[in-house]
């Protein structure tokens with residue numbers, strides 16, 4: 473019985489450490505990248521930090537309170553967004569991929585996004601077949617721009633949808649920016665979340681105590 477308990481506690485301990493390492497590694501790596509970008513290219517555009525209709529805001533409007541809490545609790549991001557902002561961000565990924573591909577082939581590097589290059593058949597990206605087809609915006613409000621040098625650390629973002637939430641969070645942290653959306657606008661979400669956290673902690677303590685009593 474003792475051995476089993478020892479083994480179980482070791483497994484739990486290693487899982488916890490592993491999760492912690494994953495989180496820390498994720499935060500640190502993206503953080504230093506943004507620090508470098510800010511140093512090189514200047515302040516992060518406000519449309520990246522607080523887009524009008526980013527993934528976060530879209531989820532808030534479309535998802536139920538329960539689903540929103542599940543997303544907040546889910547730090548391993550098992551739940552995936554499936555909305556317009558997400559489609560816009562997939563297009564950003566496609567364009568970035570095409571630009572990286574172009575830059576690896578050409579000495580005249582593509583550094584700054586010109587939105588007309590995404591639709592003009594004579595543009596280097598379309599003519600060279602780096603983009604298979606022209607980019608059709610998912611929303612009339614979409615305006616794709618670049619921040620920084622695209623042949624280095626620069627990225628593409630949408631003035632309306634911003635960038636991927638996880639990436640945006642590290643941009644906010646590096647810019648020391650406090651977001652206006654999400655839980656800040658909905659304090660009741662924070663209360664429910666804290667309540668859930670408290671309840672689950674109590675349950676955990678109760679289980680451990682019961683387990684130790686049984687074992688001794």
Ligand SMILES: [Zn+2]
Pocket residue numbers: 560610611613614615630631632633634
């Ligand atoms: Zn967009």
